[in-house]
Amino acid sequence: MAKNRTSKYNKKIGLSPGSVIYTGDKETQNLSIESFDYNSESVDEKTHGQIEDVFHFKTTKSVSWVNINGLNHVDAIEKIGAHYNLHPLTLEDIVNTSHRPKLDDYDNYVFVVLKMLYYDKDEQVITEQVSFILGESYVLSFQEAEGDVFNTVRERIRYAKGRIRTLGPDYLLYALIDAVTDHYFIVIETLSNKIEDLEDNLFNGFSQEEISQQIQNLKREVLKVRRAIFPLREIISKIEKNENNFIKDKTIHYFRDIYDHVVQISENIEIYREMIWGLMDMYMTTISNKMNEVVKVLTIISTIFIPLTFMAGIYGMNFDNIPELHYKYAYFVLWGIMIILFLSMLYYFKKKKWF
Missing domain, CATH: 3.30.460.20 (CorA soluble domain-like)
Structure with a gap:
């Protein structure tokens, strides 16, 4: 909200040079x-x-x-x-x-x-x-x-x-x-x-x-x-x-x-x-560095989940003839691959000192 400001010069506007006008704010000061x-x-x-x-x-x-x-x-x-x-x-x-x-x-x-x-x-x-x-x-x-x-x-x-x-x-x-x-x-x-x-x-x-x-x-x-x-x-x-x-x-x-x-x-x-x-x-x-840290963490998270989302998307399609769909242990195999992929990417990012 803007402050209400008053000008000190309002008292002097239009007066002739040499006019003795006090412009301060201590109006009650004793002499x-x-x-x-x-x-x-x-x-x-x-x-x-x-x-x-x-x-x-x-x-x-x-x-x-x-x-x-x-x-x-x-x-x-x-x-x-x-x-x-x-x-x-x-x-x-x-x-x-x-x-x-x-x-x-x-x-x-x-x-x-x-x-x-x-x-x-x-x-x-x-x-x-x-x-x-x-x-x-x-x-x-x-x-x-x-x-x-x-x-x-x-x-x-x-x-x-x-x-x-x-x-x-x-x-x-x-x-x-x-x-x-x-x-x-x-x-x-x-x-x-x-x-x-x-x-x-x-x-x-x-x-x-x-x-x-x-x-x-x-x-x-x-x-x-x-x-x-x-x-x-x-x-x-x-x-x-x-x-x-x-x-x-x-x-x-x-x-x-x-x-x-x-x-x-x-x-x-x-x-x-x-x-x-x-x-x-x-x-x-400092603000920029903190913002970069936040963006870096979000980027790493997004990068990790991109292949996982890709795999989940493939096996989430409604087709009858997906080869692995009727395999008895397909669900657990998919989970294993996704976990291994997740850990491998974390290890790679850590080795590159990205976090």
């Missing part, structure tokens, strides 16, 4: 805002109930990270966009949760869209869009719901681990993108384990219908991961060109490290994609 304002000496971490509470971070001399959860609150997104002078197309892309990862340069900020990937407790891959705005002294991040992969970044800011508190907002953007990229490794490792388990199940003769469903699910997962990760190479390439003043030259080296990771992940994804196609071919070969 959650957290901020980190820090320098090399101190850090101020807060949670906020109103979007207006984070307006002042635009002009602070320290580095500020404002994380906003709840893209369904379009009014709040428009307010912060107006205060931070964000382009309407940027706001449109922030709330468009199916947007392709990308990087856009504007006069007063850099806009980055990524896909955050992680597995839930049922080992189902979850894709969530996260958007970043890099300004002179701040980074704004927008997420669809609470829960992310940035806890390590928060810990580094709180306890001054590494160099994050001594560098600018461009390094903070690098740290956030790097956290997203690091979780890609966890995702592809889980994919690798799933493929290995599927190989074992295929060789151990699990239910054919179950194996087929697992292969289809893995194909969908790999395609979802591939769509999320591959555009990141283009994003990092744009950053390396350094066509804006927001990312310093000394931070470019760190982004190159992300590029190396993305190349490695992309290569692994292509390998896993080929492995899944190989599993599909193996699955089809």
